[in-house]
Amino acid sequence: MIIMNLENLTILQARNLLDNKQITVRTLVDHYRRVISEKNHEINAYIEIFTNTDAEIDRAQKMIDKGEQKTLTGIPYALKDNILYKDHQVTSASKILEGYVASYDSHVIECLKEEGAIPIGRTNMDEFAMGSSTEYSAYGPTKNPLDASCVPGGSSGGPAAAVAMDSCVFALASDTAGSIRQPASFCGIVGLCPTYGAVSRSGLISLGSSLDCIGPLTKTTEDAQIIYNIINAYDYMDSTSVPLEKRNMQSRAFHKPKKIGIPREFVNDPGISSDMKASFDRAVSIFIDAGYEIVDIEIPHIALSLPVYYIILPAEASSNLARFDGVRYGIREKGEDLLETYIKTRGEGFGKEVRRRIILGTYVLSAGYRDSYYGQATRLRSLIREEFINAFKKVDVIITPTTSGGAFRFGEKSDPVAMYISDLFTVPANIAGIPAISVSFGKTKDGMPLGMQIIASHFNEDALFVLGKVLEDNK
Amino acid sequence: MITRQDVDNLCVLARIGISDAERDELTSDLEKILEYVEQVKSVTMPAEGDMNISKHISQDENILTKNVTRDDTDAYPFKKYTDVIMNALPDKSDGYARVQRVLGVGE
Numbered sequence: 001m002i003i004m005n006l007e008n009l010t011i012l013q014a015r016n017l018l019d020n021k022q023i024t025v026r027t028l029v030d031h032y033r034r035v036i037s038e039k040n041h042e043i044n045a046y047i048e049i050f051t052n053t054d055a056e057i058d059r060a061q062k063m064i065d066k067g068e069q070k071t072l073t074g075i076p077y078a079l080k081d082n083i084l085y086k087d088h089q090v091t092s093a094s095k096i097l098e099g100y101v102a103s104y105d106s107h108v109i110e111c112l113k114e115e116g117a118i119p120i121g122r123t124n125m126d127e128f129a130m131g132s133s134t135e136y137s138a139y140g141p142t143k144n145p146l147d148a149s150c151v152p153g154g155s156s157g158g159p160a161a162a163v164a165m166d167s168c169v170f171a172l173a174s175d176t177a178g179s180i181r182q183p184a185s186f187c188g189i190v191g192l193c194p195t196y197g198a199v200s201r202s203g204l205i206s207l208g209s210s211l212d213c214i215g216p217l218t219k220t221t222e223d224a225q226i227i228y229n230i231i232n233a234y235d236y237m238d239s240t241s242v243p244l245e246k247r248n249m250q251s252r253a254f255h256k257p258k259k260i261g262i263p264r265e266f267v268n269d270p271g272i273s274s275d276m277k278a279s280f281d282r283a284v285s286i287f288i289d290a291g292y293e294i295v296d297i298e299i300p301h302i303a304l305s306l307p308v309y310y311i312i313l314p315a316e317a318s319s320n321l322a323r324f325d326g327v328r329y330g331i332r333e334k335g336e337d338l339l340e341t342y343i344k345t346r347g348e349g350f351g352k353e354v355r356r357r358i359i360l361g362t363y364v365l366s367a368g369y370r371d372s373y374y375g376q377a378t379r380l381r382s383l384i385r386e387e388f389i390n391a392f393k394k395v396d397v398i399i400t401p402t403t404s405g406g407a408f409r410f411g412e413k414s415d416p417v418a419m420y421i422s423d424l425f426t427v428p429a430n431i432a433g434i435p436a437i438s439v440s441f442g443k444t445k446d447g448m449p450l451g452m453q454i455i456a457s458h459f460n461e462d463a464l465f466v467l468g469k470v471l472e473d474n475k
Numbered sequence: 476m477i478t479r480q481d482v483d484n485l486c487v488l489a490r491i492g493i494s495d496a497e498r499d500e501l502t503s504d505l506e507k508i509l510e511y512v513e514q515v516k517s518v519t520m521p522a523e524g525d526m527n528i529s530k531h532i533s534q535d536e537n538i539l540t541k542n543v544t545r546d547d548t549d550a551y552p553f554k555k556y557t558d559v560i561m562n563a564l565p566d567k568s569d570g571y572a573r574v575q576r577v578l579g580v581g582e
Contacts, residue, residue, distance in 0.1 A: 103559040307512040318489060325490070327572055332565040338577045339490075347492025355491050356504060359482070362489040363505065364512075372516060379520045416504050417511050 006031050007166060011075060011223045014169055018064055018074045025061045025074035025118065029053070032076050032120055035167040044142045045152075045161035047081055048089060049121040060116040071226060073116035078162040078171040081122045082129060083214070084203035085109050092205045093137040093158075094127045096349030097330040106203020107235045108172055108214050115230060120168050123158030127351045128321065129179055129207045131155050132422040133413065136353040141410065146188060147448060150407035153183030156217065160187040163217050170227060171217040176207050177309055178402075178426025180215050181438035185451025186407035188440045190468065191217050192224040193426075195459050196433035197242035199228075200235030208316040209240075211309070211430045221439060221468035228461055247459045257456075257463045260287055261297035261395030269303075269424065273405035276450055279442025280401050283452045286474045287399075287467070295395050299387045304380055305428040310420060311364050311377035318361025324349065356416065385432040392457035397467055400425045402451035406444035429455050437464040439471045477505045 004023060017023045033049060040046050060074040079085060082092045084102035086109075091097040105113065112119070126136040134142040134157025142157040144150040145165035152161040159171035160183035173180050175193035184191025192215040199214045206212060216227035235241045267280065288294060326332035326345030333344035350358070364373035391398065402425060413419040429436035435458075438451040452471060456463040482502050486493055493501065557570075566573045 100563055103556065103563065301518065304515060304518065307514045310508065310512045311515065322490075326565060327574055329563050330565065335575060338575045341575045342490040343487075343492040346490050350491065352497070355493065355497075356501060358489050358491060359485045359501065360505060360508060362485045363477075363481075363509075366485070366488070373512070376515050376518075376520065377512075380515055380518060383518075383520065415507070417507050420508075420511070 008219060009169055010220050011072065011169055011218075011226050014075055015069075015071065019069065025057050025064070028074065029057055029076050029118055029120065032167050035165065036121065039145070039165050039167065042143065042148060043145050043161050043165055044140055045123050045145075045158045045165060045167065046078070046121045047091070047093065047124050047139050047158070050088065050119055053118055053120075056113075056116070056118050060118060063116050070115045072112060072230065074118060075169050076118045076120040077112070078159050078168040079109075079119055079122045080156055080159045080171070080173040081125050082174060082205040082207075083108060083172055084205070085119060085122070088122070090122065090205065091138070091330075092128045093125045093139055094324075094350065094354070095138045095331065096324045096326075096345070098138075100330050102203075104203060106214075107200035107233075107237060108231045109203065111231050111233060112172075121162075123156075123162050123171065125158050125173075125179075126155035127354050128205070128317070129155040129174060129176055129212075130317070130353050130357055132178070132182055132419055133408070133410075134158060134183075135410065136351055138351060144186060144407050144448075147407070147446075150409055150448065151186065153186035153403075153407060155179040156183045156191075159217050160184055160189060160191070163187070163189050163219060170219070170223055172214060172227075172231075173217055174204055174207070175213050175215055175426075175430065176211045176313065177430050178423040180217060181402050181426045181436060181451065181453060182422065184217055184438045185402035185440070185449065185453075188449030189217055189219055190221050190224050190437065190439055191215065191451075192228060192437045192461070192464070193429060193435060194228060194232065194461060195242075195435045196430070197240050198247070198435070198459060198461070199231045200233065200238040200241050202235055202237035202241075206316075206320040208313040209320060210316060211313065213430070221437070221465055221472055224437065224468070225461075225465040232461075242459075255396075257292070257396035257466055259293045259295055259395040259397075260284075260467070261295050261391055261398045263299050263302055263391075263398060263400065264296045266299070266302050267400050267425075269404065271404045271421070271424070272401065273444070275442070275444040276401045276403070276405050279450050280399075280452065283399065283441055283471060286471065290470050290474075297391050297395060297398065299384070299391055299428075301380060301384050301387060302428050303424075305384055305431040306420065306424055308377045308380050308384070308431055309423070309427045310360075311373050312381065314357045314361030315365050315374050316361070318358045318365065321350075321354070321358055353416075381431050384428065388428070388432040388434060389457070396456070396460075397463050398455040399467075400453045400455070402426060402438040402453040406446070406448035406450055425453060434458055435461045435464060437468050439468045441471050441475065477502055477509065
């Protein structure tokens with residue numbers, strides 16, 4: 001018997017093993033199920049392991065046997081618990097959706113089914129994607145596979161931990177303010193938040209509809225590029241999906257990036273750790289050595305992206321989450337009359353952070369405050385977007401750290417504002433609707449990974465992949 | 476300045492029940508969060524009409540679906556999804572969602 005090394009498989013490595021018949025789809029799936037059963041009780045990355053995927057496994061194997069395989073045929077992946085997979089439970093890690101079964105497939109699942117990829121399980125997250133540590137899940141926190149006393153980041157802590165503990169080849173998640181990139185950085189992997197409108201949101205449980213993006217968590221930049229190219233498609237079921245022909249008009253024809261911008265004042269934030277500062281400087285020198293020109297740029301209102309976000313997001317979330325009323329989905333806590341049923345169901349079904357944000361959203365949208373908060377935040381959002389577009393006339397990409405430091409410890413950020421500030425560097429991309437990637441680069445003095453963020457203009461994801469690979473090659 | 480009464484009113488508006496202890500905590504949390512987001516008011520912005528705030532965040536033109544009949548309106552046969560959606564209801568009876576009474580309580 002040949003003992004095969006299945007550790008840290010990338011998509012193309014798994015593809016080769018499957019295509020050369022060195023391994024079957026079932027053996028690969030069983031391998032990852034074994035890893036999950038060994039590690040999940042400690043890490044708590046998965047909420048559910050899918051055991052009823054025999055038809056998918058057989059179909060994938062047949063595609064390979066007939067030589068009709070596609071890039072992802074037979075490749076096992078994990079899903080964040082807010083992406084609908086027909087006939088499977090989906091809860092956004094909330095008690096209020098306990099027992100809810102998806103009635104249709106999300107568009108991204110349709111894309112991956114077409115490829116013959118194998119969903120292996122659904123993974124933990126902060127409830128309704130509100131959080132930066134996965135501590136706010138109804139299913140208990142997920143731990144960082146590299147150091148279980150640290151958080152994996154959030155809100156996609158489950159999918160990031162699933163990839164980092166090598167229990168799948170890649171994961172699909174959502175990013176509203178950094179929910180893919182920050183956990184990627186904390187877990188030492190790659191996370192991509194695509195351009196808003198590039199990947200359909202159909203079948204994603206909404207948090208902030210003008211900010212939510214679906215993207216991949218992967219082991220390498222190349223894998224992120226492969227997944228992006230498959231899920232990047234127009235979909236009429238999402239009214240904000242941008243038709244392909246309009247994307248080319250919007251983005252400049254792709255050329256090899258040459259100039260890298262650094263928003264110097266922003267990245268000199270006093271909260272940034274000395275480890276991160278040193279790693280960032282080293283990343284910059286790698287780019288200089290590789291022949292890139294570094295330019296200091298100004299995006300005057302970039303630092304206001306976070307306060308803008310904490311007005312727009314709660315406003316949109318309070319509206320999106322109004323549908324969870326104990327009548328149509330999930331659980332119901334009975335009251336004397338309908339109003340009391342709503343109040344009890346939502347009071348008991350939603351966790352603390354979700355209640356806090358819905359009430360904040362209700363406040364910023366209420367009569368007398370709407371214009372000074374929501375109106376002003378929306379205007380500032382347009383201004384920040386314009387400032388980014390202007391910056392991209394001078395440079396091809398922008399780099400920043402992904403976070404101010406490595407993964408923090410459980411309970412370390414108990415104050416809500418302290419937790420919110422962990423999205424400082426990631427949120428501007430969501431505010432402007434532009435794509436950004438986090439690539440693992442450098443370590444803290446405790447040996448925990450750090451991430452560098454690369455940001456490009458609308459629909460210029462290709463530039464992110466070029467630069468991401470430069471960093472990876474020079475680790 | 477957020478008062479406990481404000482928080483009570485917001486909870487009714489948002490249809491969320493909270494305990495007395497949480498009300499106190501929430502009052503101080505909201506105070507802190509609002510103090511943080513207050514920064515947005517420091518920037519003088521043109522009046523709303525002067526900026527195109529409704530355009531798509533990644534597009535310079537409005538690409539939202541036009542208000543016309545979609546060509547797939549026949550794609551879903553009558554009642555195709557009724558059962559699957561009914562299955563998600565926490566309480567149902569004879570094809571209807573059952574809820575508590577709406578009127579006549581406390582009178």
